Amino acid sequence: MGASALTAGDSAAADLSRGQYLVEALAACDNCHTPRGPNGYDLSARFSGGSQTFAGKDYVARGSNISPDKETGVGDWGDDELSAAIVAGVGRDGQLAPAMPSDSYRALTNADRNAMIAFLRASPPVKAQPAPPQRHGSWSPHPAPGAEATFDEAALSDKIKRGLYVASIARCLACHSAEVDDAPDHVNGLGAGGKIFRTPAGVAVASNITTHPGKGVGAWSDDEIKRAVTQGLSRKGEALKPPMSTLAKAHFAKMSPDDLDALVAYLRTLPAKE
Known part of the structure; x- marks a missing residue:
């Protein structure tokens, strides 16, 4: 099939495949945002929030729910909001904790950033208890x-x-x-x-x-x-x-x-x- 014959459905599938690769193979989003069980990641609750607490000199945080659940996840976030969280470390309530490695994701091409967002949106929504109170502290990109x-x-x-x-x-x-x-x-x-x-x-x-x-x-x-x-x-x-x-x-x-x-x-x- 030539490039000129690529359908919208094919393009969407390609984006999801690329998004999955970026999320799973490179960015390793599960590492912070999926709870762990005795055998590793609990994929039945994928992206519902991590088990590990991250702490620095002025912050304490745990990976949040990034599944598309509308109440406890990011299901009602716009693409611009998700993009800001990924590459700028800014959430709806302001600056995220330094544990979110947004400075490492600044390099993402527009297409790759959009592919990651598409893959996260296509994952099953998981309702979860909100993360415990967090202190986000100060942050400067490196x-x-x-x-x-x-x-x-x-x-x-x-x-x-x-x-x-x-x-x-x-x-x-x-x-x-x-x-x-x-x-x-x-x-x-x-x-x-x-x-x-x-x-x-x-x-x-x-x-x-x-x-x-x-x-x-x-x-x-x-x-x-x-x-x-x-x-x-x-x-x-x-x-x-x-x-x-x-x-x-x-x-x-x-x-x-x-x-x-x-x-x-x-x-x-x-x-x-x-």
């Missing part, structure tokens, strides 16, 4: 260098830029950069690791993903980096700690080969940091 604004679709044809796009949406640099005052230091610590994660499985420290041959992944093969991203395994084949192991298996394992290749190519450009 997007990855080069991913501060909406990408043009044409930019994604460049492999390195596509890799940056993937790294931004998947929050690679937000998690793996050194921090100053609970915020990623992209000036001095881009990709250098050091961020501390406290999970039920224990404490984990984000690793160095720069090109440093000893401290980072400069000496790793492409396949070793891909295995860490998609299987949550170290260079020696040992299981990485959560949250990386969880994200790898539940989300990044679904990353397309092209996006994975582009991500590795981009990581190869990160200046070596100790």
Whole structure:
């Protein structure tokens, strides 16, 4: 079928498929917005609000209900409102807590942002108890260098830029950069690791993903980096700690080969940091 013969229904299906990929493989929205059971995500209550509480020096928050339920979710939100929440971190009641990684989503192309919204709207509505009272605190964006604004679709044809796009949406640099005052230091610590994660499985420290041959992944093969991203395994084949192991298996394992290749190519450009 030629492009000129594409029907409106085909186009909508393509948008939903792309939206599903972005939500599940890259943005990992379930990680914060779907409750967990003993066997992982409780998909019967998908997008009804997360189980984990996020806390910083001036905020406490839990992932909200982003299912299309009109009473307890976002079913009566307009596209502009959803877009503002995703890329600007602004909800109906004002600024969202810093736990919402909107600065990482600023790079989303218009088409990809719309596809994510379409997929969320197509998911089953789930009525849920409102999240407990939250303190949203102050927030200032810290997007990855080069991913501060909406990408043009044409930019994604460049492999390195596509890799940056993937790294931004998947929050690679937000998690793996050194921090100053609970915020990623992209000036001095881009990709250098050091961020501390406290999970039920224990404490984990984000690793160095720069090109440093000893401290980072400069000496790793492409396949070793891909295995860490998609299987949550170290260079020696040992299981990485959560949250990386969880994200790898539940989300990044679904990353397309092209996006994975582009991500590795981009990581190869990160200046070596100790």
